Amino acid sequence: MTKKAENAVVGISIGDLNGIGAEVVLKTFEDSRMLEFCTPVIFANVKLMSFIKKTLNANCNFHGIDKLDQLVHGKINVLNVWREGVNIDFGKTDDNVGKYAVLSFATAVTALKEGEIDVLVTAPINKYNIQSEEFTFPGHTDYLDKELEGDALMLMVQDKLRVGLLTDHIPVQEVSSHITEELIRKKIGTINQTLKQDFRISRPKIAVLGVNPHGGDNGVIGREDEDVVKPVLSKLFDEGVLVFGPYSADSFFGSGQHEKYDAVIAAYHDQGLIPFKTLAFGKGVNFTAGLEGIRTSPDHGTAFEIAGKGEADNTSFKEAVFLALEVFRNRNEYKEISKNPLKTREK
Template structure:
């Protein structure tokens, strides 16, 4: 198959099936032409999805397989991880649904590492329940960082708004002690490179928010801006990275301000995600930037309160699929460009005849 004909293999983990995971997955794949664009590979259970597709009156035909190598390009493929009957209790997490969420994520992640799938899209999980059953991380990001051996950055994106957060799932009381000049420098550089490679922005402009109200008000409401954040920004700017700030978070997310930048680095989870989810809830995508593999997810949770009611909106999950494909293609194009640029050119000198010219053998 030529590169032009190659269809990207999108691996999908199902999350907690007592939430809205299977519903939004199936709704995102309901268009019969969807396999013209990519090859879906769900790491789940045939019996579970058959049960739930009947609840939502969806007409999917799955290609049940036991390993990824059996996937077909023109099918919605289901790696059948569990062949036994599944107890479904929509709206309530159970030990069975939690363990399946862990198993699905691990199988999909291993397939990504082994090159069996190209990108990973993860349905929502219940972090608290998973940790009760042996999962060691407060979310996908920490898990993927450990699996891939590299630090990532939580990055919420749409076409117009891109928000990264410096500290992820930690208590608010621990935020100040978890930021440093060197950490912020690394994150801004990572974000800058991600915008270049994954989003094709040649010279990204990055805004950085302050930690304290009014960005510290010149040191009267905290000195983190003066002692940590501003020096990091200034040092990077002096070395060619277009980083600006620190800006007060309470006024940054006005359309006339944030649209002047390509991305923003917030200092903590709610500082960045609360405005993001307000401005871009239905179309937002959670992307783990800086990892060697592409992983996206919708920007919402398991939504137990609406599970089984057939009212879950799949738009964010659909956006996550196509954002993963777009980033994969952008990254490949960038790497191909860099590789070609680095190819040594054959040099000619006055003492070496050009191969295209006739040689006088007289």
């Protein structure tokens, strides 16, 4: 039988302990009703989490475990990933704290790969202090792409607004050289499939934003859109993919054109995330599409400026938990229907 979403085990990597990650996790699960939807497992240390709980005056209790087969449903489980004490100094960048953020994350990813947790929700990290000889990735997504099968695509989600990226964490000066027919095909294929299996949209409509201002103005402002993007989109459309564009990015969201599509693909990081966060900041979720494992995260960073003050808004983290569970349910139903095409989704 397919595992139900309410029985799903949600693994949580704790992120940068000097940031707001632990706070938004605690605030989310202070609401005991959350335990009716899933079983959380925080990858950290129970003594440390108890210290942070006391410091922030959070109203929740932990069940400490040393192995994942010891978890208890209906409890906030904390897996002891390490035993030693960690010095917490809210709001400060600390390389040692960065090591524990990586340890929590890497251990949780291993658990996801091995099926010991059903989904992974990651609290924010500091991309600077996680760097080491062992961890050379610019962020969560790149590590997940290496460790989990598939091709990772950053998809920002808030209700029906979904924004994906052709390129993500690369310098702006390198964007045009990365945008090739192969990349466009791969990313559109990934987002088309995730819209079908993870969001249950049978015939997704996808919009693509132009690389250059005004989509290149027919080649007057750069040739990338004319020579690379348009021909690929035309081929994909002829192959049955409902993809449209490239559209001029400057007016696309302001004019409400995004509402006509199931997803929008931006050429580079800020082209997609600036409008997304303007429209949905604090409520949006970062979903890593295209992988065998399910991972989500809030749409904000470590927020060192308010860390430890009890001021953090946990809305985005809670939404990340709910989206992970929704994708888990949808993906399981999609697999069941794929095995038996005559079976229809329960209403």
